[in-house]
Amino acid sequence: MVQFGKLKLSGFKSFVDTTELYIDPGMTGIVGPNGCGKSNLVEALRWVMGENSPKRMRGGGMEDVIFAGSANRPGRNVAEVALSLDNSDRTAPAHFNEYAEIEVSRRIERGEGSNYRVNGKEVRARDVQLLFADSATGAHSTALVSQGRIGALINAKPTERRALLEEAAGITGLHSRRHEAELRLKAAETNLERLDDIVATLESQLQGLKKQARQASRYRNLARHIRRHEALLLHLQGLKARRAKAAAESQLAEAERKVGALMETTASAATDQAEAAGALPELRQAEAAASAALQRLLAERTALEQEEARVSAAREQAGHRLAQIEGDQQRAQTLSDDAAAAQSRLAAERQGLEEAIAGEADQRGAAQERAQAARTQLTATEDALSAQASELAAEEARGSAVERRAEELAGRIRKLRGQLETVEQERAALGGQAQDREALAAAEQAVSEAERLLATRKAEAESASAALA
Numbered sequence: 001m002v003q004f005g006k007l008k009l010s011g012f013k014s015f016v017d018t019t020e021l022y023i024d025p026g027m028t029g030i031v032g033p034n035g036c037g038k039s040n041l042v043e044a045l046r047w048v049m050g051e052n053s054p055k056r057m058r059g060g061g062m063e064d065v066i067f068a069g070s071a072n073r074p075g076r077n078v079a080e081v082a083l084s085l086d087n088s089d090r091t092a093p094a095h096f097n098e099y100a101e102i103e104v105s106r107r108i109e110r111g112e113g114s115n116y117r118v119n120g121k122e123v124r125a126r127d128v129q130l131l132f133a134d135s136a137t138g139a140h141s142t143a144l145v146s147q148g149r150i151g152a153l154i155n156a157k158p159t160e161r162r163a164l165l166e167e168a169a170g171i172t173g174l175h176s177r178r179h180e181a182e183l184r185l186k187a188a189e190t191n192l193e194r195l196d197d198i199v200a201t202l203e204s205q206l207q208g209l210k211k212q213a214r215q216a217s218r219y220r221n222l223a224r225h226i227r228r229h230e231a232l233l234l235h236l237q238g239l240k241a242r243r244a245k246a247a248a249e250s251q252l253a254e255a256e257r258k259v260g261a262l263m264e265t266t267a268s269a270a271t272d273q274a275e276a277a278g279a280l281p282e283l284r285q286a287e288a289a290a291s292a293a294l295q296r297l298l299a300e301r302t303a304l305e306q307e308e309a310r311v312s313a314a315r316e317q318a319g320h321r322l323a324q325i326e327g328d329q330q331r332a333q334t335l336s337d338d339a340a341a342a343q344s345r346l347a348a349e350r351q352g353l354e355e356a357i358a359g360e361a362d363q364r365g366a367a368q369e370r371a372q373a374a375r376t377q378l379t380a381t382e383d384a385l386s387a388q389a390s391e392l393a394a395e396e397a398r399g400s401a402v403e404r405r406a407e408e409l410a411g412r413i414r415k416l417r418g419q420l421e422t423v424e425q426e427r428a429a430l431g432g433q434a435q436d437r438e439a440l441a442a443a444e445q446a447v448s449e450a451e452r453l454l455a456t457r458k459a460e461a462e463s464a465s466a467a468l469a
Contacts, residue, residue, distance in 0.1 A: 005101070006084040011076040012047075013040045016067045048081040048106045049138050050116075050129040063110055080107040085135075093134050104128055126180075307412060315456070 004023045009015040014037045069075030082105035090097050108114035116128050132138040
């Protein structure tokens with residue numbers, strides 16, 4: 001059985017500095033007041049032998065075993081505990097039995113977890129636990145007696161006492177290995193069950209693969225037949241393509257012959273086009289001259305149309321004036337008739353008065369009164385005749401304006417005739433193109449219409465003059 005030789009602590013709980021505890025043969029005791037760290041040494045032994053429960057280490061987490069710091073010293077990030085074992089009698093497990101001294105160490109770092117080393121070589125936690133189990137000790141061994149542990153052993157159940165006896169007999173490691181072997185057997189049974197399921201699945205897949213293999217064989221046979229028929233089809237298509245190629249070559253030769261003929265025709269057409277292009281400037285110049293003449297004629301036609309509109313307006317005005325003159329003539333005639341009737345009546349009255357004066361002297365006063373009334377009426381009639389004479393003078397002035405307008409129109413017609421002669425000369429110079437002929441015909445029609453309108457205005461002026469007379 002291996003013996004504990006030395007316990008070394010660094011950064012573990014209250015042991016911030018490196019501390020070594022030698023365990024010599026015989027009895028080694030630690031004496032001190034409460035809170036000096038005696039229990040921390042026992043927990044260090046448990047921890048280095050594989051304790052994984054933070055509660056058994058009086059902490060909330062495994063990192064609580066690292067020195068957290070104090071008022072005078074900062075905390076540490078690493079804690080390490082090393083336990084030296086004396087193996088001079090070679091009672092350790094076979095894979096550790098080659099060393100006369102075995103050093104088991106456990107190191108923990110914040111945020112990284114802990115690891116185990118045996119003589120500097122990293123090992124599993126299970127290997128360390130088996131090492132101490134074979135030595136009849138360990139983290140949960142009854143050899144580590146704490147407070148209340150004696151009463152718990154006395155009141156323990158038969159199964160718990162059996163574990164104590166097995167540990168005293170030194171077969172705890174065997175039970176641990178048996179437990180591990182049972183776990184492995186259960187895992188093997190589970191794997192066998194899974195293998196049975198996998199085999200059943202593979203058999204079903206095998207049936208499907210056999211079916212697929214038959215389908216693949218059938219597919220290969222069909223593919224071979226398809227390739228053979230495709231080759232035959234391609235051969236037939238090749239023969240057809242050769243025949244089409246021969247026909248296309250013959251068509252190409254015919255097309256080339258036609259292209260040659262068309263090229264000759266194109267060359268001849270190009271020659272004709274060049275000749276036509278040489279004659280084109282003269283034609284364009286003649287067209288420009290004709291276009292200029294046409295624009296002049298269009299401008300003159302527009303002026304004639306405007307003049308015609310003005311003449312129509314003057315004609316309407318003259319018509320209105322003639323109607324007014326006729327009305328005035330009728331009123332003058334009526335006034336003249338009334339005046340003649342009044343004169344005849346006055347003459348009759350005068351004769352009657354003269355007869356009455358000759359015969360009746362007493363009626364002279366009444367006759368004088370009637371004569372005075374006749375004179376008043378004659379004066380009114382003469383005023384009306386004066387007004388009518390004024391209106392006749394205004395009408396004569398309007399007639400004079402109409403005659404002046406007629407003379408202006410006659411001058412305009414003479415000017416248009418001169419322009420017409422000029423246009424006819426230009427038409428003779430241009431060779432009588434169809435568009436110029438149409439413009440000239442329109443101009444001649446406008447001139448004839450102006451002449452007709454002038455004749456009408458002259459007739460109206462003469463009628464107005466006769467009416468005035």
